[in-house]
Amino acid sequence: MIDTLILGAGAAGLSAARALHNAGKRVVVLEARDRIGGRAWTDTTWEGIPIELGAEFIHGEHVSTHALVRKFGLTTLPARRHEARYMHWHVSGDRLRAMDDLPPQLAQDWATTSALYEALAARADDAPDLSLRDYLASHHPHWNDDNYRMADVLLAQTCCASLDTLSCADLANEMKRDRAGKLESRIAEGYSELFWRMVEECSIDVRLNVVVRSITWSREGVQVTTEAGEIYAARACVITLPVAVLQHGGIQFDPPLPTAKQRAIWAFRVEPATKLIYRFKTTVWQADMRYIAHADPTGRWWLPGEERRDASPIITQFVTADRAHRSDNLLEARALAEGLEALGMVLNVSAEGIQQSVTKSRRVSWAHDPFARGGYAHLPPGHADARAVLAAPLDDVLFFAGEATAYDSNPQTVHGALDSGTRAAREVLA
Numbered sequence: 001m002i003d004t005l006i007l008g009a010g011a012a013g014l015s016a017a018r019a020l021h022n023a024g025k026r027v028v029v030l031e032a033r034d035r036i037g038g039r040a041w042t043d044t045t046w047e048g049i050p051i052e053l054g055a056e057f058i059h060g061e062h063v064s065t066h067a068l069v070r071k072f073g074l075t076t077l078p079a080r081r082h083e084a085r086y087m088h089w090h091v092s093g094d095r096l097r098a099m100d101d102l103p104p105q106l107a108q109d110w111a112t113t114s115a116l117y118e119a120l121a122a123r124a125d126d127a128p129d130l131s132l133r134d135y136l137a138s139h140h141p142h143w144n145d146d147n148y149r150m151a152d153v154l155l156a157q158t159c160c161a162s163l164d165t166l167s168c169a170d171l172a173n174e175m176k177r178d179r180a181g182k183l184e185s186r187i188a189e190g191y192s193e194l195f196w197r198m199v200e201e202c203s204i205d206v207r208l209n210v211v212v213r214s215i216t217w218s219r220e221g222v223q224v225t226t227e228a229g230e231i232y233a234a235r236a237c238v239i240t241l242p243v244a245v246l247q248h249g250g251i252q253f254d255p256p257l258p259t260a261k262q263r264a265i266w267a268f269r270v271e272p273a274t275k276l277i278y279r280f281k282t283t284v285w286q287a288d289m290r291y292i293a294h295a296d297p298t299g300r301w302w303l304p305g306e307e308r309r310d311a312s313p314i315i316t317q318f319v320t321a322d323r324a325h326r327s328d329n330l331l332e333a334r335a336l337a338e339g340l341e342a343l344g345m346v347l348n349v350s351a352e353g354i355q356q357s358v359t360k361s362r363r364v365s366w367a368h369d370p371f372a373r374g375g376y377a378h379l380p381p382g383h384a385d386a387r388a389v390l391a392a393p394l395d396d397v398l399f400f401a402g403e404a405t406a407y408d409s410n411p412q413t414v415h416g417a418l419d420s421g422t423r424a425a426r427e428v429l430a
């Protein structure tokens, strides 16, 4: 008899599997795709640089990912994209400016924008929950459209959301617990390598290409039925499926999940997240540029190979929410062409010149992926308690993990997902 079935071989599922395996439990992981890693997925076909198609950064020097990176002998490379000299802002009609060269008023407003999370950490627990836009309007009455555009690109888009749908109470909850640290890095070998090492270390039994379709549960245990009609029985089950997959309804629960759990699932919003990746013959940007942000539809750009001086010049555009909707609704070739046009405009390089220099490009749209159905989940105002409700076990048989459940860590991240898997494993063992 399997002790615990784990649904999903992303960060949360593999970390739960590892913790349960190390506690002597018989664990089987069911994964719909033909690979592990979920929303972290490294493409190794870009001439030596592992390109992250999903999660790219380790956000913070204190987060749990580093212990795994060290354990498996992997290397991290510092990502310095947010340092003022490397980060560039472009307002339409202006030139591209490093953050330490912004006009004084914008520089002052940028300082308030970047300090927003610290300000939210001081928010009273019983203050009314507002959208990020309403919070900014009440705290910064002098802000104009440019300020809101900057906050949209640098804050809301990072959270895969718009200013109108982000709950300040949820952000504040996270900030109050946040111990991650400010330094960012990448895994030199790529995120996928980390997950393969986790599986190999414990010979975790992962079954690929197994699409879960229904979960029958009672106090005695669970039966999981797959698309191919196979049935897996176990004493307990850890569900790490993305919230948008649960919302989609492709997985039946028998009996249905309690109303509170269903409400929690439906409280989340999941917006698209899309990357456009381009490789050039030679760099078309200046040497001290590592990050560009601007208010136009193409949003944010950075250099996946920023620490590798010998690497091919590769740039990634990352858009979420309304910007990603727009990109996803175009044919891939059109989306890539528009992205390139925007890059040329921001860098002040002719469209023709920049096009001729491209040697490879691709779009990765997570909303188009049936096993993700979007980027990462956020909570609108009034629903800040949904993470803990989603995470709560049912009858000591169904357990819940995944980035959206990371109420005691940083949701929307790989380390948050890893922490949620460890938390769910502790709950199973208890």
Ligand SMILES: Cc1cc2nc3c(=O)[nH]c(=O)nc-3n(C[C@H](O)[C@H](O)[C@H](O)COP(=O)(O)OP(=O)(O)OC[C@H]3O[C@@H](n4cnc5c(N)ncnc54)[C@H](O)[C@@H]3O)c2cc1C
Pocket: 007, 008, 009, 010, 011, 012, 013, 030, 031, 032, 033, 036, 037, 038, 039, 040, 053, 054, 055, 056, 057, 058, 059, 210, 211, 212, 213, 240, 241, 242, 245, 251, 273, 274, 275, 366, 370, 371, 372, 374, 375, 376, 401, 402, 403, 404, 411, 412, 413, 414, 415, 417
């Ligand atoms: C474009 C993008 C960029 C990001 N950038 C960063 C970043 O820089 N840093 C960071 O920390 N985080 C980043 N994130 C967020 C991070 O990727 C996620 O928070 C994390 O990987 C989620 O892990 P998870 O285990 O909760 O879910 P997932 O990784 O989605 O794992 C769930 C698993 O369930 C499987 N599954 C789905 N349906 C079924 C089914 N029916 N049957 C069986 N299996 C199923 C999926 O295939 C998947 O493998 C990014 C995410 C995206 C999309």
